Amino acid sequence: MALINPKKREVQVKIVYYGPGRGGKTTNLEYINRKFKKRILSEMVTVKTYGDRTLFFDFLPFDMGEIKGHSIKIQLYTVPGQVKYNATRRLVLRGVDGIVFVADSMDLRREMNIRSLQNLKENLESFNKNMLNLPLVMQYNKRDLSEEGIPILPVETLQKDLNSHLKAPYFPASAVSGENVTATMKKIIALTVSSLRKKLE
Amino acid sequence: MDFTIDFTKEQIEAIENVLEEELIELGVQSIILMDLAGNVIVNLDSGETNHDVFSLAALAAGNYGAVSAMANIIGEQEFSLLFHKGEEESIHFSKVVEDLLLLTIFNKNVSLGFLRLKVAEAIKRIQLLV
Numbered sequence: 001m002a003l004i005n006p007k008k009r010e011v012q013v014k015i016v017y018y019g020p021g022r023g024g025k026t027t028n029l030e031y032i033n034r035k036f037k038k039r040i041l042s043e044m045v046t047v048k049t050y051g052d053r054t055l056f057f058d059f060l061p062f063d064m065g066e067i068k069g070h071s072i073k074i075q076l077y078t079v080p081g082q083v084k085y086n087a088t089r090r091l092v093l094r095g096v097d098g099i100v101f102v103a104d105s106m107d108l109r110r111e112m113n114i115r116s117l118q119n120l121k122e123n124l125e126s127f128n129k130n131m132l133n134l135p136l137v138m139q140y141n142k143r144d145l146s147e148e149g150i151p152i153l154p155v156e157t158l159q160k161d162l163n164s165h166l167k168a169p170y171f172p173a174s175a176v177s178g179e180n181v182t183a184t185m186k187k188i189i190a191l192t193v194s195s196l197r198k199k200l201e
Numbered sequence: 202m203d204f205t206i207d208f209t210k211e212q213i214e215a216i217e218n219v220l221e222e223e224l225i226e227l228g229v230q231s232i233i234l235m236d237l238a239g240n241v242i243v244n245l246d247s248g249e250t251n252h253d254v255f256s257l258a259a260l261a262a263g264n265y266g267a268v269s270a271m272a273n274i275i276g277e278q279e280f281s282l283l284f285h286k287g288e289e290e291s292i293h294f295s296k297v298v299e300d301l302l303l304l305t306i307f308n309k310n311v312s313l314g315f316l317r318l319k320v321a322e323a324i325k326r327i328q329l330l331v
């Protein structure tokens with residue numbers, strides 16, 4: 001849950017990019033970091049391991065301006081997607097306000113997407129949180145791969161696999177080209193901030 | 202379990218006073234009271250430093266969580282002292298209450314023994330305020 005500081009009139013909102021390993025979570029944040037350089041006052045923090053995989057998390061703070069007289073600080077995080085890092089994934093999920101699930105559109109990754117979403121559900125349950133009550137946006141990443149002749153899953157299949165029950169807003173995207181990366185971020189911020197509005201009144 | 206602790210303006214001011222009296226006066230460079238989600242609740246500094254406190258808090262929350270998980274694996278509740286020593290600057294972590302951490306950044310002019318004593322004092326006083 002967001003932290004509200006009534007003295008500074010500041011709200012810290014935590015948004016976590018979740019999804020299977022190599023799905024493109026870090027690439028999303030790297031794109032945002034480049035594109036919004038002016039609004040990002042500090043360096044992106046990344047805790048990486050051999051071969052550029054996220055070991056712990058990436059962290060990108062982002063100033064959003066004011067809502068109802070409070071300055072809103074958005075904190076974007078990614079989790080490490082590799083299955084073996086579940087303990088660290090759970091640490092990053094602590095106090096989460098909104099989630100972007102970055103699914104990998106590659107045919108080969110179909111099972112991994114489903115398993116990662118199930119893992120998210122279980123981890124949230126361990127904090128007594130229900131995925132259905134949390135702001136969530138689905139991103140179907142790597143759509144650009146079809147142009148290289150690499151088989152990708154149709155959006156309908158991804159929707160059926162991952163989103164038939166959750167019915168979250170979704171975006172086909174390409175984190176490398178930046179397509180729908182900003183749209184995904186704007187959507188999750190809007191959902192999360194609107195769920196906070198009541199608290200700020 | 203949720204991690205939000207809502208603070209009033211009065212609480213924040215009272216905590217700031219405690220930290221000022223116990224730690225800033227001792228010569229500590231920078232103090233962050235934070236939750237385990239990585240949120241910064243109170244940040245005070247002596248005016249000599251300009252650290253990126255939000256990134257520090259995010260990393261400290263992860264670090265603390267990782268070390269606590271290590272403690273559990275070897276059958277400990279927690280490690281009571283978390284301390285990173287540098288050439289010039291060092292970082293000291295303490296749990297205040299469940300989910301709240303106090304991070305203190307100090308230089309070699311402050312002795313660790315004295316710092317620990319003062320941190321313990323400050324924590325006792327903060328526990329009465331939250």
Ligand SMILES: Nc1nc2c(ncn2[C@@H]2O[C@H](COP(=O)(O)OP(=O)(O)OP(=O)(O)O)[C@@H](O)[C@H]2O)c(=O)[nH]1
Pocket residue numbers: 019020021022023024025026027028052053054055078079080081082141142143144145173174175176177
């Ligand atoms: N073609 C293509 N490649 C992508 C896209 N997004 C990410 N990649 C590539 O996929 C690889 C993995 O991307 P990362 O962003 O590191 O993936 P991650 O989800 O952070 O992975 P973990 O940190 O292991 O969880 C990199 O080589 C990226 O360049 C995309 O939209 N299209």
Ligand SMILES: [Mg+2]
Pocket residue numbers: 025026027053054078079080081
């Ligand atoms: Mg990554």
